[in-house]
Amino acid sequence: MKMTRPGKMISMVLGSLFKKPLTTKYPYVKSKPIEGSRGKLKFYPEKCIGCKLCMKDCPTKAITIRDTGDKRFEAEIDLGKCIYCGQCVDSCLKKALAITDEFELAELDPKKLRVIFHAKPKEDTKEQT
Amino acid sequence: MHDNMEIPVGPQHPALKEPASFRLSLSGEKIMQASVRLGYNHRGIEKACEERTYIQDLYLIERICGICSHAHSTAFAQAVEEIAGVNLPKRAAYIRTLVGELERIHSHLLWLGVAGHEIGFDTLLMYTWADREIVMDILANVTGNRVNYGINSLGGVRRDISPEQVRQIAKAMDALEERTKYYIELASVETTLINRLSGVGVMSKKDVLRLGTVGPTARASGVARDVRKDDPYAAYAEINFNVVTDNHNDIYGRTIVRLGELMESFNIIRQVIKNLPDGPIAVKVARKIPSGEAVSRYEAPRGEDLHYVKANGTESPERVKVRAPTLANIQSVAFMLEDRYLADMPIVVAAIDPCFSCTDRSIAIKDAEGKGKKKKIVDWESLRLHGIEWYSKQGIDFTALNKRFKR
Numbered sequence: 001m002k003m004t005r006p007g008k009m010i011s012m013v014l015g016s017l018f019k020k021p022l023t024t025k026y027p028y029v030k031s032k033p034i035e036g037s038r039g040k041l042k043f044y045p046e047k048c049i050g051c052k053l054c055m056k057d058c059p060t061k062a063i064t065i066r067d068t069g070d071k072r073f074e075a076e077i078d079l080g081k082c083i084y085c086g087q088c089v090d091s092c093l094k095k096a097l098a099i100t101d102e103f104e105l106a107e108l109d110p111k112k113l114r115v116i117f118h119a120k121p122k123e124d125t126k127e128q129t
Numbered sequence: 130m131h132d133n134m135e136i137p138v139g140p141q142h143p144a145l146k147e148p149a150s151f152r153l154s155l156s157g158e159k160i161m162q163a164s165v166r167l168g169y170n171h172r173g174i175e176k177a178c179e180e181r182t183y184i185q186d187l188y189l190i191e192r193i194c195g196i197c198s199h200a201h202s203t204a205f206a207q208a209v210e211e212i213a214g215v216n217l218p219k220r221a222a223y224i225r226t227l228v229g230e231l232e233r234i235h236s237h238l239l240w241l242g243v244a245g246h247e248i249g250f251d252t253l254l255m256y257t258w259a260d261r262e263i264v265m266d267i268l269a270n271v272t273g274n275r276v277n278y279g280i281n282s283l284g285g286v287r288r289d290i291s292p293e294q295v296r297q298i299a300k301a302m303d304a305l306e307e308r309t310k311y312y313i314e315l316a317s318v319e320t321t322l323i324n325r326l327s328g329v330g331v332m333s334k335k336d337v338l339r340l341g342t343v344g345p346t347a348r349a350s351g352v353a354r355d356v357r358k359d360d361p362y363a364a365y366a367e368i369n370f371n372v373v374t375d376n377h378n379d380i381y382g383r384t385i386v387r388l389g390e391l392m393e394s395f396n397i398i399r400q401v402i403k404n405l406p407d408g409p410i411a412v413k414v415a416r417k418i419p420s421g422e423a424v425s426r427y428e429a430p431r432g433e434d435l436h437y438v439k440a441n442g443t444e445s446p447e448r449v450k451v452r453a454p455t456l457a458n459i460q461s462v463a464f465m466l467e468d469r470y471l472a473d474m475p476i477v478v479a480a481i482d483p484c485f486s487c488t489d490r491s492i493a494i495k496d497a498e499g500k501g502k503k504k505k506i507v508d509w510e511s512l513r514l515h516g517i518e519w520y521s522k523q524g525i526d527f528t529a530l531n532k533r534f535k536r
Contacts, residue, residue, distance in 0.1 A: 036288075038279075059181070059188040085188050086281040090287060103177050120338040 033101040038084045040102040043075040043117035047096035054088035054097060063088055072119035079105050079113040133161050134425050138474065140169045145478070147485040155471060163466035165459050170486035171364050178449040183283060183418060186446065190436075193451060194487040195276050196239065197234045199225075200429035201436070201451065201487075202281045207362060208425035208438040209283055209446075213418050215432055219364070219406040221285035226364040227298075227401045228272060228280050229427075230394045234305065235264045236430035237387045237394075240482045241312065243383065247476045248325045253315075259309045263301050270294060271480065295402045302395045309391045316384055326381035329414025330465040330477040333378055340464060343457045344432020345390065348374045349382035356428035368400050380480040416444050431482045453487035 024031060033039065041063070050073045052065050062081035066074050075097075089097045107113050139150035148169035154162040174193055178186045191202040203225055210217060214485040215226075238261040245253030265275050271294055272278035280286050316322060332342065337350045347354050355372045357365045373389035375382040422439040432454030439448040465477050507515065520527065 016522075022262075034266055036271070036273055037269045037275075038273040057182070057184050059185040083188065083275075084274070086273065086287075087184065087188065087279075090282070091184075 033103050035101075037101055038086050038099050040079065040087070040100050040105055040115075041082065042100050043077070044098070045073060045075070045097045045117060045119045047094045048073040048075070049094055049096075050115045051093065053091045053093065055089050057091040059083060059085065059087065068119045073099050074119040075117045077115045077117070079107075079115060080110060105120070140166075145247075145475075145483070147483070149478075149483070149485045151466075151474070151478075153466070153471065153474070158470050158472070160466050160469055160471055160474070163463045165463050167485060168489055169461065171489040172486070175449050175451065175490060178446060180445065182416065182444045183446065184416075186449070187281060187283065187407070188277075188279065190411060190449070190451070191279065191281075193453065193482050196236050196484060197232060197429040197431060197434070197487075198277045199228050199280065200427050200434045201453075202279075203229065203363070204425045204427040204434050204436040205438065205449070206281045206283055206425070208423040208436050209418060209440070210414070211423040211425065212421040212438065212440045213283070213414055215284050215412060215414055217363075218285055218412060220289075220408045221362040223401050223405050224286045224288075224290060224410065225281065226368070227290070227398060228268070228278060228286075229363065230397050230401070231264055231268050231271070231298075231457045232278075233393050233430045234269065234391060235261050236482070237391050238264070240430075240479075241384070243479055243482075244380075244476065247321070247479045250322065250325075250531070253322075256308075257312070260305060263305055267298055267301050270297065282411055284325050284414040285409070287411070289410050290402075290405065295405070298398065298402055300399055306392070306395045309312050309388060309395070310526050313385075313388050313392075316381075316388060322384075323381060326379065326384060328379055329469070329473050330380045330383075330480050331378050332461060332465055336464060337461070340461045341457055342432075342461045343454050344429070344482075345383055345386045346432065346458055346461065348372065349386045350378045351376045354433075356426045356433050360426055362425075362427060362490055364401065367404070368397055370400075380476060383480050417442060418444075418446075431455060431484060432457060451487075453484065453490070455481065455483045455488040456484065457491070459482070459488065 002092050048065065050065060050067055050071065054063050055061070055065055060081045062078045062083070062085055064076045066076065083100075086099045089099050105113075133154045133156050134435050135152060135154050137150060137152055140148040142148065150166040150169065152164045152166065153160050159329040174189060178189060181189060187202055189207060190205040191198045193201045242257040242261070245251065245257065267277045268278060269289060272280040272288060280288060315444045332340075332346070332350050334350045334352060336342075337347045338353050342350075342352075343354060351374050353372045353374050357370070358364070358372050370393050373393060375385045375389075378386065418440040420440050420442040422437070425436045425438075427434045427436075434454055435452040437448070437450040438446050441447040462478055462481055462483070466474060469477065517527065
């Protein structure tokens with residue numbers, strides 16, 4: 001066996017000694033999500049008309065839209081079930097759903113994974129105050 | 130002369146991080162006979178597809194494989210579009226091609242690293258996986274996810290590509306091409322790599338044709354079999370590229386083929402971003418697909434991927450059948466193992482770039498009421514009850530556990 005180009009090898013070895021590692025110290029150094037990547041959902045209750053197309057199209061049934069009376073809707077999203085595909089955002093006709101790039105969503109308590117976006121407050125109560 | 134010794138390898142992660150079981154009959158250190166057992170990762174995806182709508186299926190089908198997810202979702206979308214009689218917009222076809230080739234790059238770089246790891250060349254693993262991050266970042270930027278991209282929709286794609294992204298892709302391709310040239314040079318001069326891979330896992334052209342091998346495994350034995358050329362889909366009919374073949378017939382040949390395909394992928398992506406047509410990225414497809422059936426083929430990084438969809442006029446398919454490339458290649462693994470040393474087994478298995486969980490589709494029941502007296506067909510509920518009974522006989526009671534986890 002012949003050793004191919006030992007000179008190149010030495011320069012690579014020496015170079016590696018002074019190179020910075022390619023990895024980052026993630027939890028200590030904040031990592032920015034890549035632009036355009038999909039994370040936690042956002043719900044705009046004032047835009048929702050309650051057609052429930054998002055519920056119908058969700059592959060994992062992670063989203064639930066509930067009528068709280070007076071055509072005001074709240075959304076419950078199970079982050080444990082959500083696969084962050086963003087199909088509900090595409091299905092929504094009124095753009096009441098949006099996707100953010102928030103990705104640090106791990107929780108120790110499974111109950112905290114159920115995120116509820118409350119309906120907007122009643123308009124008549126607003127007028128009274 | 131004593132009898133052959135039988136040893137089981139697997140099902141707990143033999144060679145790679147997936148469950149498959151190999152039963153090897155050894156004479157000394159030589160494998161006399163090898164048989165492959167699959168089915169440890171059967172997830173019932175085909176059946177689950179029948180209970181969901183086409184839109185939901187697209188995301189489920191994508192999760193057949195984490196590495197070649199775009200292959201599966203495109204093959205499924207193509208079949209459904211054919212039944213619905215939808216013409217794919219040109220821009221959508223080009224974006225599908227682009228993502229498909231980016232996926233091929235990341236898959237082949239991943240394979241190169243795994244192959245290096247299996248032969249004890251971990252430096253190669255570190256190098257290729259570091260380079261793979263370049264293409265993973267591009268995929269996350271273009272599609273929204275690093276894996277399971279979710280770029281396909283029925284009738285097109287879901288995201289458009291901006292000129293800024295095109296510039297980034299072009300830049301990344303230059304960087305990756307330089308690295309790939311380095312790996313090609315490495316594969317031609319590095320004696321440890323050549324000596325370890327040459328003459329291992331040999332399959333002649335005749336055997337490839339006999340066993341129906343697909344993908345780079347077939348192309349390394351001089352069979353120019355590539356769906357992108359044979360039955361062009363997406364935008365491949367308008368793109369100039371070569372089908373890379375090699376005549377080494379062994380794992381070294383497969384390495385060369387995959388490295389050559391990386392270079393072809395850079396070439397294809399450059400053509401795609403140069404000729405990206407204007408226009409819409411998707412057309413509307415009705416939720417109800419008219420009845421009909423279609424077969425769709427796709428050249429996944431591992432070989433030909435085949436999907437069959439039968440529609441019955443409702444919102445869900447009546448039948449979906451998936452044949453992942455590994456299923457076509459698995460018999461050649463058993464063939465390649467025979468008459469070889471046991472130490473070659475990990476790299477021979479890894480060389481087809483297997484994906485066992487993609488492969489585990491269905492179970493065929495042979496001879497259910499025939500000679501095998503113990504075999505019988507049971508339905509799901511009685512199987513469940515049998516399981517509970519069997520465990521309670523062993524002294525394990527699940528009632529308390531079931532109550533605890535009941536929602």
